[in-house]
Amino acid sequence: MTPEQLYKDALEAKKQGAFYGMTLVFPNGTKLPRGFPNGEFLSENKSGKVYSFDPDKVITWLKKNRLIET
Numbered sequence: 485m486t487p488e489q490l491y492k493d494a495l496e497a498k499k500q501g502a503f504y505g506m507t508l509v510f511p512n513g514t515k516l517p518r519g520f521p522n523g524e525f526l527s528e529n530k531s532g533k534v535y536s537f538d539p540d541k542v543i544t545w546l547k548k549n550r551l552i553e554t
Contacts, residue, residue, distance in 0.1 A: 487551035494539040494546075504526040521545055 485493075497506035505524070511514065511532040515521075521541035526534040546552045 485515040487546055490541065491546050492550045494542045498543075506539045506542065507534060507536050509534050519545065519549070 498533035507526070508523070508526055510529075514532065521537055521544075522547045523537040526536055528534065547554055
């Protein structure tokens, strides 16, 4: 997933009210990027680990690391 797509997904989650946050799946063996916001671990399956993140924190992280144009 590109930073631009992650940003769009976070904006969409905010738009929908995302009561539980936005859900991301990290494939097995993949680590969270350095400084990425803490998320709530939901489950693990053969596809990877499933987390829920606060979309505002994801957007802030993207901006802080200059991964998107603001």
